[in-house]
Amino acid sequence: MGKNDLIGGSLWDNYSKIVADRMNNPRNLGEISEDEAKAIGAKLVVADWGAESCGDAVRLYWAVDEKSEKIVKGSFKSFGCGTAIASSDMMVELCLNKTVDEAMTITNIDVEKSLRDTPDVPAVPPQKMHCSVMAYDVIKMAASIYKGTDKESLDDKEIVCECAQVTLSTVKDVIRINNLTTVEEITEYTKAGAFCKSCIKPGGHEKKEYYLVDILKDTRAEMALEQEKVEGEKFINKSFFQKSKLIQAFFDAEIRPMLQSDGGDIDIVDILDNDGQLDLQVRYQGACHGCASSSAGTLYFIEGKVHEGLDDSIKVTIV
């Protein structure tokens, strides 16, 4: 917010000159008939995406050469605003002379970038990105028709933000790795939600399967649960019985073998709980018994190991 947000309504000022030109004079407008496709030895593909009731709809025509699988001819028709018409026109251009598989890699951002006047200034304002730039979906639709499969099988990843093509796993990962707590942070890290904003929360222009608010909430809940589990596993949060068992196991695994290798040993005589502070009473055996360092260096070493491996609150005393 700030100075740039105080005067609204400059939607058309944010369209590039290329967008305006393509709206006024689309290069690839029209239909391709079965006969026209046949005449050049190509298979006709006609794909629809969007709906009038949503405010934007596009129909994409491809003539695909069946040997090379290349899109040799393309055109479009569109119900939509200026950006929808301009971006559909550019999308067709980007498909031409590509194979169907190559065309499937074209994203909405690719189309938008091709419409820019200068490389670092977006061709359309953010809220136009999804609703009007529909390349990705209609191309997938055309490809699925060409391949005789359904579109869903080509949607290999769960996309959360169609505009920026951000997947569900990416969003979850950035939340976890960077410990994010707000949707704004997710947008900063991934660009998800920066364009049409439909994926931020329900009630936007488009109904979505995933919304950033829900993903954030769920991921935070998962993280909290995991944290709880980690906390629960902390020595300090265990019952006295569990603590005693852990201490015995720690001694058997970590302490006793070291002393045994020098011909000594150590036994736990008792464990007392003094208001949460454990008094661990031990007795040396074998070579340790009466050893000069047993009440100094060795004791400090054992206590250090116990603090490191279990908890700082455990006091070791020789009885």
Next chain:
Amino acid sequence: MSKIYLDNNATTKVDPMVMEKMKPYFIEKYGNPNSLHGFGTETHPAMSEALNSLYMGINASDDSDIIVNSCATEGNNTVLKGIYFDLIHTGIKKHIITSQIEHPAISHTCNFLETLGVDVTYLPVDDDGVVTAEILKEHIRKDETAIVSIMWANSETGLMNPIKELAAVAHENGALFHTDAVQVVGKIKVDVQDADVDFLTFSAHKFHGPKGVGGLYIKEGLKLTPLFHGGEQMGRKRAGTINVAFMVGMGCAMDLAVKALDFENKEVRRLRDKLEDAIIKLDDTIVIGKREMRTPNTILVSFKGIEGEAFLWDLNWNGIAASTGSACSSEDLEADATFQAMHVDADLSHTGVRFSLSRFTTEAEIDKAIEIVEKTVERLRAISSTY
């Protein structure tokens, strides 16, 4: 290319006579009307004259108030929030009624009041697109409803609501009645005593006055907690140094608008009808709302298969300014609330284009507009995938 302005429901040009009338109050008679010295007092005659024009313009009695403020948004906020403080916050009443087709100055204020715990009912419209007395009767609650606020005419469609009947229903049920009249002042005769409204709001820039000045009518005997606290201006009902020049401008604009009512209803209506007749001659076009139920200057039309913003784009490239309330034009990308409230087919909800004329619109402009509309329909339907 000459430009043609057909977006007069959004704002209007200042009448040159209004401009002339305002001029002295910027660099000659610039005193503060509240000052005791001559600079202050020399502004008073023009302010009185302006008030006379405003009172005459809406037939307000001398004992009622017309508070000069900044715009109708301020007036609407003053009424709804004042009622909240006076009748709802105090526990006397708890309910507000408005409609689904109001301007955001009403609907967003009501949304806000809901967050404070006010019970708000948003009335639907009938098949003609108007709020009827019957609809209001179904929802009004005797002794609970504090105020009913229904716009006089809708800005998108121009459709006029039966304000006199609605006010009567409100009063029968012990509620106050407010109407946002921005779209009717200067278009039809507005008589606050005949309609028997308690509050009425208007804005000068909708009738060839300057932007940034409006009026709030308060019926005699009614009290309303002010929105602005501060100095003693406007009878302590609206603090803030009075914008003398704009007040003078609004008075003059009201005067001219009232004098032009006959012209508005004959000549502007004739040109509007000419444009409308030419549009409905085209295939698959629908004009929303019956002609006789609309303000004389407005047409909301749906061109099947053409998205509204695309239509405006082509018009703009040809020098014509019109408007759309449908998706893609607005930042929030929501289908036009008016279309939705009127249950217009969802496929058409993004196709609305509004033309609104004024007394400055010429026959030559309408002829040119007809030509460009025809050209635009042809071009964009050739592009359309749904037509």
